[in-house]
Amino acid sequence: MSRTILITGASSGLGEGMAREFAARGDQLALCARRTDRLETLRDELQQKYPAARISIRALDVDNHDQVFEVFRAFQEEFGTLERIIVNAGIGKGQALGTGNFDANRQTAETNFVSALAQMEAAMEIFRKQNHGHLVTVSSVSAVRGMPSSITTYAATKVGLAALSEGLRVELAKAKSPIRVTTLYPGYIRTAINESVKNAPFRVDAETGCKAMVKAIESGKNECFVPRWPWTPIGFLLRRLPVPVLAKMF
Structure with a gap:
């Protein structure tokens, strides 16, 4: 049965x-981003x-929070219902703290956390009215621990996003709500945001990574590392390694 996925x-x-993968599955798509020319293509x-x-x-700059609500509501009105909303938009401009790059870190924090919060608010407004829906948030493997240098702020935003998602899951479970929340923790998947990163172990191409993400979403699990191998055991280890060991790794 076809679903509508934003x-x-x-x-x-x-x-x-992910849009390509869901289209191949026969789903209806509500796609938004700043670059409408690429969306049209x-x-x-x-x-x-x-x-x-x-x-x-539809055009959407997630840092325009009023527009987030407008676009989500417009999609819901157009399709009649939204079965799944994937909070995916984000940036990776962070730099080491104290190196004169506060603007880059601030922008990363605002886009990856505050703007993600706006998307989650807009999504849950729709899902609460529908009394059903599946909210998916895209965090990162870097969220399992504090990370050094240029990814310190980025990782912190992904920790915050994961905590928002978990808190929402607890609330919905307590209310016995049919609304579901899934958090994805992608490892290194080759995209424009990380293709220049030199130290990217176990990096996979975008198609492989996105297939793994869609498979994880369809599993209905609360949290998933993607690709599952090797990032599930790596995530387990990262949470437990002492700081001196982490310092030698990054």
């Missing part, structure tokens, strides 16, 4: 890759490949 940051990277490509696909696109 994906933010869908013009490139993981968002684009993606929509046209997918509709040519899957003629029966229903794909709608």
